Amino acid sequence: MKTFITSRRETLKLLGATGTVAALGAWSIPARSNGNAGHVVVVGGGFGGATAAKYLKRYNPSLNVTLVEPVERFYTCPFTNLYLGGLRTFESVGHDYEELKRRYGVNVIHTTAQDIDGANHTVRLGDGSTLRYDRLVLSPGVDIRWDALAGYDEAAAGKAPHAWKAGDQTRLLRRQLEAMEDGGLFVLSAPDNPYRCPPGPYERVSMVAHYFKNHKPRSKVLLLDSKDAFSKQGLFMDGWEQVYGNMIEWVSLSNDGRVVRVDADRLEVETEFGERHQASVLNVVPPQKAGWIADRAGVTDQSGWVPVKPETFESAQVRDIYVVGDATVAAPMPKSGFCANAQAKVAAMAIVSSLAERPMPPASWANTCYSLIAPDYGISVAGVYSVQDGAIAEVEGSGGISPRDVGADFRxxxxxxxxxxxxxxxxxxxxxxxA
Amino acid sequence: MINIMQNTTRYLTPGLLLLAGLVFSSAQAEEISYDHAAMLAGSCFNCHGTDGRYGEDSIPSIAGNSREVLLAQLQAFKRDETPDTTVMNRIAKGYSEAELKALADYFSSIRD
Known part of the structure; x- marks a missing residue:
C-alpha cells in the first residue's frame, strides 16, 4: 500500500528529490505513532465521506477507520444530467468501495447509521450494533424538505421526480422523458439558495434540451426559478441561445417564476402570483436541508444546515464531530462534490493532527464546477479558498467563470x-x- | 526555499517580533511544512488524480514532473502567460509564490 507520510525511506526520498529543503530542515515529515492511533468513524460514502476515509488512512495508516454507508454501489449526482441527456449510461456514474477496503484498509460496513450520541461518542447502526469513536466524520448529504412546498411530498415525487439524489428518481425522470411525445413541455422548478449543486438545474435543462433537439425537436423547456440570478448565468444563457435557439425559457423570481404549489397528479405547478403551468414532464427540485442524521447528531442549526469551524470543519456545536460536504454552511464554497472532497481532506488532516496533538497546517480548498450545455460545449466556475479573518473566503484574484468572448474550441x-x-x-x- | 516569514515580520512591531519569534520558531525552520504542502496539493488531485498520477488526453498527469518545469508552468498560469489555458490561470492566481513552489516540490517528489 502506498502511504506517503510515515515511511522513513520515503521521507528521505522526498527530501532528496526536493534538493535544498533538507539543508534547511524544512519538510521534516511528522512521525506518526504506530499501533492503534484511534478510531475514526465516517458516516456516508459519497464524495465527502469516501474521501475522508481514504485520506485519514493516507495521513495516518495506523488509524482505525470505519466507513458506514448503506449501499455497496454509490451513484454520483454529478453527471446524472448527462445520463438524462442520453450521453452516458446510469451505470457509468456508479462506484464501489473495493479500493477503500483492499488498498487502504478501511473497514466498510454496509448499513445505515441510526443515531449518534456526541456526548458518549457512539454511533448506533441499523443492524443494532454500536460503534464507539474518538472522532466522527459526518458526510450526510442533503435531504428534501418535504414540508416546504405545498403539494410536494414523497408520493408526489413518484409522479413529478426531483431526481436530486442519484438513483431510482433519476431513472424515473429519464423514463418519463423517453415516454414523452414530441411537442411536449418539460418544466423544471428550481429552488432558492442554498441547495445542492448551484449550476445543476441549468445544466439539467441544457441536457434535456439536447435530448429534445435530437429526438423530440418540437418540444419546449420551461425553467421556473425562485431566484433572480444563478450560477454562470450569462454563459448558460449565451449557450442556450446559440445551441437551442428559443427552446429553453427561463422565468426569474421577479417574473413570477417561484413555484408555490405542486399538483403532481395533473403535472401542474402554480407560481406566486397564481399562474398555472401544465407540464408533460415535471421535475421539481425542492428546497433542501442537511441529511437527517445530522439532526440526530445535534450539529444542525435553525437553518437546517450544519455550521462548522472553518479551519477544521469540526462542528461548531458538538466536539469531535467533523462535518463535510453539502450539509455544511461553507459559503462562499458551493455545495459541490469537488468541495466535499476538498473539505474531507482538510477534516482528515485536522483529525490526524488533533489525535497526534500536533498543530494543523493552514486550511486550503479549491473548487471547479464544470457544466455541459451540449456534449461539445462546456463552461466552468473555479475558486480557491482559505480562512481569512476567521471565515472561509475566496482568495482575492483567484477563480471566476469561463470567459464569455471565446470560440467553439474553448467550449x-x-x-x-x-x-x-x-x-x-x-x-x-x-x-x-x-466506465 | 520558501520565504513567507519575511513578509510576515515586516509589519510587526519589535515587541510582537519577539513574541512571533517564540511562536514561529519551529515554523520558521519548516516554513511550508510537508502537511501544509500535502493539503495544498490535495485540491489538485480532484482533476489530476491522487498525487497527480491520473492523466488522460484532456488533463495531464503531473506526478514526478521536473520541479523547475512545474514551477515555471504554475507561474506562467498565474501571470496569464499561457495563452491556451482554460482554467489553470484562474486557479493558479489563488496561490502565493511560496505555495506554488511547495506544489512544485510536492508533485516533483512523487515516485512510484
Whole structure:
C-alpha cells in the first residue's frame, strides 16, 4: 500500500528529490505513532465521506477507520444530467468501495447509521450494533424538505421526480422523458439558495434540451426559478441561445417564476402570483436541508444546515464531530462534490493532527464546477479558498467563470475537461476507473 | 526555499517580533511544512488524480514532473502567460509564490 507520510525511506526520498529543503530542515515529515492511533468513524460514502476515509488512512495508516454507508454501489449526482441527456449510461456514474477496503484498509460496513450520541461518542447502526469513536466524520448529504412546498411530498415525487439524489428518481425522470411525445413541455422548478449543486438545474435543462433537439425537436423547456440570478448565468444563457435557439425559457423570481404549489397528479405547478403551468414532464427540485442524521447528531442549526469551524470543519456545536460536504454552511464554497472532497481532506488532516496533538497546517480548498450545455460545449466556475479573518473566503484574484468572448474550441476543450475532471475525482474519491 | 516569514515580520512591531519569534520558531525552520504542502496539493488531485498520477488526453498527469518545469508552468498560469489555458490561470492566481513552489516540490517528489 502506498502511504506517503510515515515511511522513513520515503521521507528521505522526498527530501532528496526536493534538493535544498533538507539543508534547511524544512519538510521534516511528522512521525506518526504506530499501533492503534484511534478510531475514526465516517458516516456516508459519497464524495465527502469516501474521501475522508481514504485520506485519514493516507495521513495516518495506523488509524482505525470505519466507513458506514448503506449501499455497496454509490451513484454520483454529478453527471446524472448527462445520463438524462442520453450521453452516458446510469451505470457509468456508479462506484464501489473495493479500493477503500483492499488498498487502504478501511473497514466498510454496509448499513445505515441510526443515531449518534456526541456526548458518549457512539454511533448506533441499523443492524443494532454500536460503534464507539474518538472522532466522527459526518458526510450526510442533503435531504428534501418535504414540508416546504405545498403539494410536494414523497408520493408526489413518484409522479413529478426531483431526481436530486442519484438513483431510482433519476431513472424515473429519464423514463418519463423517453415516454414523452414530441411537442411536449418539460418544466423544471428550481429552488432558492442554498441547495445542492448551484449550476445543476441549468445544466439539467441544457441536457434535456439536447435530448429534445435530437429526438423530440418540437418540444419546449420551461425553467421556473425562485431566484433572480444563478450560477454562470450569462454563459448558460449565451449557450442556450446559440445551441437551442428559443427552446429553453427561463422565468426569474421577479417574473413570477417561484413555484408555490405542486399538483403532481395533473403535472401542474402554480407560481406566486397564481399562474398555472401544465407540464408533460415535471421535475421539481425542492428546497433542501442537511441529511437527517445530522439532526440526530445535534450539529444542525435553525437553518437546517450544519455550521462548522472553518479551519477544521469540526462542528461548531458538538466536539469531535467533523462535518463535510453539502450539509455544511461553507459559503462562499458551493455545495459541490469537488468541495466535499476538498473539505474531507482538510477534516482528515485536522483529525490526524488533533489525535497526534500536533498543530494543523493552514486550511486550503479549491473548487471547479464544470457544466455541459451540449456534449461539445462546456463552461466552468473555479475558486480557491482559505480562512481569512476567521471565515472561509475566496482568495482575492483567484477563480471566476469561463470567459464569455471565446470560440467553439474553448467550449469544446472545457467539455473534454469536464469528463476528465469526473474521471479524476472519482479515481481520487473511490479509486474507480472510468466506465 | 520558501520565504513567507519575511513578509510576515515586516509589519510587526519589535515587541510582537519577539513574541512571533517564540511562536514561529519551529515554523520558521519548516516554513511550508510537508502537511501544509500535502493539503495544498490535495485540491489538485480532484482533476489530476491522487498525487497527480491520473492523466488522460484532456488533463495531464503531473506526478514526478521536473520541479523547475512545474514551477515555471504554475507561474506562467498565474501571470496569464499561457495563452491556451482554460482554467489553470484562474486557479493558479489563488496561490502565493511560496505555495506554488511547495506544489512544485510536492508533485516533483512523487515516485512510484
Amino acid at each position: 469544446r476543450r472545457e467539455a473534454r475537461h469536464a469528463v476528465g475532471w469526473y474521471n479524476a475525482i472519482c479515481q481520487d474519491t473511490w479509486g474507480t476507473q472510468p
